[in-house]
Amino acid sequence: MNQALSQIAAADVPWLWLTARTLGICAWVASSAVVIIGLTMSTRLFGSRVSMRSMTTLHRAAATFTLVFVVGHILSLIPDPYAKLTLLDAFVPGLAPNNTFATALGTIAFLSLIVVSLAGIFRSRFSAKAWKAVHSLAYIVWPLVSIHYIVMGTDAMATWSLAMIGFVSGLLVLLLLRRGFVTPQRAVGRASRRAIRPQAGFDERSAELTVTRVIDETADAKTFVFSVPDSHLGAFRYSPGQFLTLRIPSDVTGSVARCYSLSSSPDTDSDWRVTVKRTPAGYASNWLCDNVRVGTKLQALRPGGTFTPRDGMDELLLFAGGSGITPIMSIIKSALAGQRARVTLVYANRDEASIIFRDELRDLARMHPGQLVIHHWLASVSGIPTGSNVTEALASHRDAEIFVCGPAPFMDLVTSTARNFGWPGAKVHVEEFRSLEGDPFAPRSAAPSANRRGGDGVGVLTRTSVAKVELDGQTHEVDWPQDASLVDAMLDAGLDAPYSCLEGVCATCECKLVKGAVESESATHGDGDRVLGCQVRPTSETVSVRF
CATH class of the missing domain: 3.10.20.30 (Beta-grasp domain)
Incomplete structure (x- = not known):
C-alpha cells in the first residue's frame, strides 16, 4: 500500500489542476442547490411538510459552500502553471489569457457572490428594498457559472457531467414553470384573497373547522391547529394579522361568538392556528382550553380584520403585551419569510414563564440575525413599562410602522406615547377586540329591513x-x-x-x-x-x- 502511494506521489500528476477541477464542479453543484432550494421556497412546493426555517438554513448553507468552493477553485488555479492565472485576473473580468470570455463570466459570478455575501453579513443595515436589490445579483450567478463550466470545464462533455447538467436544468425549468403558473401563497394580495372565493350563493361565510393538533404554549395558553375543508380553502385565505371568529357552544345561550387572531402565517404555514390565553371569568377562552381536543369541530367565519402590514413597509416596530403576541407572530413570520422588512419586537409579560412562543421567537431571531431584534420586558424584573421605556424604543425607529396589540392599558401607553412623540397617526396600527353581542353566524335575510317598510309591510x-x-x-x-x-x-x-x-x-x-x-x-x-x-x-x- 505504501509503495503504491509512493509511486503515485512520484508520478507527474497535476494535483493543482485536479483540485481546481474538483472544486469547480463542487461550486457548480452547490450553486445549483442554492437556486433549486430558493425556487422551492418561493413556490412553497413542500407546504408544511418542510419548515421554512429548515429550508432557509439549507439555502444559506448551500450559498456558503458555493463561495468556499469558488475561493478554493481560484486559489488552486493561481499557482498552477497550466492555468496561467494571476490574482488580478481573478478579480478583474477580461484579463485572463486563456478563454478570456468564459473566464470573465466566472469572475463576474465570483464578484456577485462576494457582494451578496457581504450584504448578508450586514443585512441589518439595509432596508428591505435595498436588500432585495442586492440579493437580485444572486440570480445571475448560476447562469454565469454554468456557461463558465460548460465552456472551460475539462469534464463538462463527459456523460456523467452532461447527465448532471440535464437533470439540474430540467428541474429548474419545472420549478420556474411552477412559479410562473402556480401563484405562491405569499404573493396573493388582500384583494386576490377575496377574489378567489367561491361565487355568490355558495355557503362560504362560515365553515366547520377540525382541530388537528393542540399545543401547550404556557400554563394558561394553548394553540389550536385547524384544517379547513377543501371546499372553503379559497374563502379562508388570509393576510398576516387577521383573525377568525369562532362559534363556542354554550348551555345558556346556545353559542357565543369570539374573535381570535391567527398566529399562523399564510407565507409559512399551510394550516390555520389560533392561540388562546385563559381570561379570568372569560367563558369562551376557558371553554376552549378545557374542552377542545384533536378531532373537535368548530364553526368559524372566514378570516377578517385590517391589522395587516401593507407592501412597501420596510421597517416594523411591533409592541405586544401577553396574548397580544398572536397577530404579531403572524406578521413577524410573514415579514421574515419574504425578507420584506426589518422587524423589532418589544414584548411585555409578567415573567419568563408567561412568554408565549418563547422558543419559536428565539429560533426566529437566531435564523434572522439583524432582520429580527427582540426586546423582552418582564414585569417581574423591570416593573410595568412606562412612557420613557416606549420613547426609548421609538427614538431608534423613527421611520417604522407601529403595530400594537395587548391589554388596553398597554396599548393606551404605546399609542399615547407615540402620539406625543409626533408619530403620524396613519403609521400607528392598533388591534383590539370586543365581545360580540349578536350572532354573526345567523344567516342574513335578503328581505328589506323593517324600517324600510310601512306598518302593514308595504314598501x-x-x-x-x-x-x-x-x-x-x-x-x-x-x-x-x-x-x-x-x-x-x-x-x-x-x-x-x-x-x-x-x-x-x-x-x-x-x-x-x-x-x-x-x-x-x-x-x-x-x-x-x-x-x-x-x-x-x-x-x-x-x-x-x-x-
Missing part, C-alpha cells in the same frame, strides 16, 4: 344614493338606500361584500371613503376617511368607496 319611498364600489380591482355601481348600510346595499346588489359581525367590531368591512359623505351613529365622515361598511349610511347623492 315606503326611501331616498337612494349611488355608490361606486371598488372591490377586487373592479368598480361597481349600486343603489344605496339612505336608511341601509353599505354592506346591505352591496349584498342586495349581489356583490360579495366583505363582512363578518355586522356590529362594527371586527372591522372586516372597513373601506376607504374616496369621495362623498356618509354618517354613522356617532360621527359624520368625508373624503379620505376609513369607515365601516356595516355602520355607515349615505348623506350625499353619490359616494365612492374602495375596499
Whole structure:
C-alpha cells in the first residue's frame, strides 16, 4: 500500500489542476442547490411538510459552500502553471489569457457572490428594498457559472457531467414553470384573497373547522391547529394579522361568538392556528382550553380584520403585551419569510414563564440575525413599562410602522406615547377586540329591513344614493338606500361584500371613503376617511368607496 502511494506521489500528476477541477464542479453543484432550494421556497412546493426555517438554513448553507468552493477553485488555479492565472485576473473580468470570455463570466459570478455575501453579513443595515436589490445579483450567478463550466470545464462533455447538467436544468425549468403558473401563497394580495372565493350563493361565510393538533404554549395558553375543508380553502385565505371568529357552544345561550387572531402565517404555514390565553371569568377562552381536543369541530367565519402590514413597509416596530403576541407572530413570520422588512419586537409579560412562543421567537431571531431584534420586558424584573421605556424604543425607529396589540392599558401607553412623540397617526396600527353581542353566524335575510317598510309591510319611498364600489380591482355601481348600510346595499346588489359581525367590531368591512359623505351613529365622515361598511349610511347623492 505504501509503495503504491509512493509511486503515485512520484508520478507527474497535476494535483493543482485536479483540485481546481474538483472544486469547480463542487461550486457548480452547490450553486445549483442554492437556486433549486430558493425556487422551492418561493413556490412553497413542500407546504408544511418542510419548515421554512429548515429550508432557509439549507439555502444559506448551500450559498456558503458555493463561495468556499469558488475561493478554493481560484486559489488552486493561481499557482498552477497550466492555468496561467494571476490574482488580478481573478478579480478583474477580461484579463485572463486563456478563454478570456468564459473566464470573465466566472469572475463576474465570483464578484456577485462576494457582494451578496457581504450584504448578508450586514443585512441589518439595509432596508428591505435595498436588500432585495442586492440579493437580485444572486440570480445571475448560476447562469454565469454554468456557461463558465460548460465552456472551460475539462469534464463538462463527459456523460456523467452532461447527465448532471440535464437533470439540474430540467428541474429548474419545472420549478420556474411552477412559479410562473402556480401563484405562491405569499404573493396573493388582500384583494386576490377575496377574489378567489367561491361565487355568490355558495355557503362560504362560515365553515366547520377540525382541530388537528393542540399545543401547550404556557400554563394558561394553548394553540389550536385547524384544517379547513377543501371546499372553503379559497374563502379562508388570509393576510398576516387577521383573525377568525369562532362559534363556542354554550348551555345558556346556545353559542357565543369570539374573535381570535391567527398566529399562523399564510407565507409559512399551510394550516390555520389560533392561540388562546385563559381570561379570568372569560367563558369562551376557558371553554376552549378545557374542552377542545384533536378531532373537535368548530364553526368559524372566514378570516377578517385590517391589522395587516401593507407592501412597501420596510421597517416594523411591533409592541405586544401577553396574548397580544398572536397577530404579531403572524406578521413577524410573514415579514421574515419574504425578507420584506426589518422587524423589532418589544414584548411585555409578567415573567419568563408567561412568554408565549418563547422558543419559536428565539429560533426566529437566531435564523434572522439583524432582520429580527427582540426586546423582552418582564414585569417581574423591570416593573410595568412606562412612557420613557416606549420613547426609548421609538427614538431608534423613527421611520417604522407601529403595530400594537395587548391589554388596553398597554396599548393606551404605546399609542399615547407615540402620539406625543409626533408619530403620524396613519403609521400607528392598533388591534383590539370586543365581545360580540349578536350572532354573526345567523344567516342574513335578503328581505328589506323593517324600517324600510310601512306598518302593514308595504314598501315606503326611501331616498337612494349611488355608490361606486371598488372591490377586487373592479368598480361597481349600486343603489344605496339612505336608511341601509353599505354592506346591505352591496349584498342586495349581489356583490360579495366583505363582512363578518355586522356590529362594527371586527372591522372586516372597513373601506376607504374616496369621495362623498356618509354618517354613522356617532360621527359624520368625508373624503379620505376609513369607515365601516356595516355602520355607515349615505348623506350625499353619490359616494365612492374602495375596499
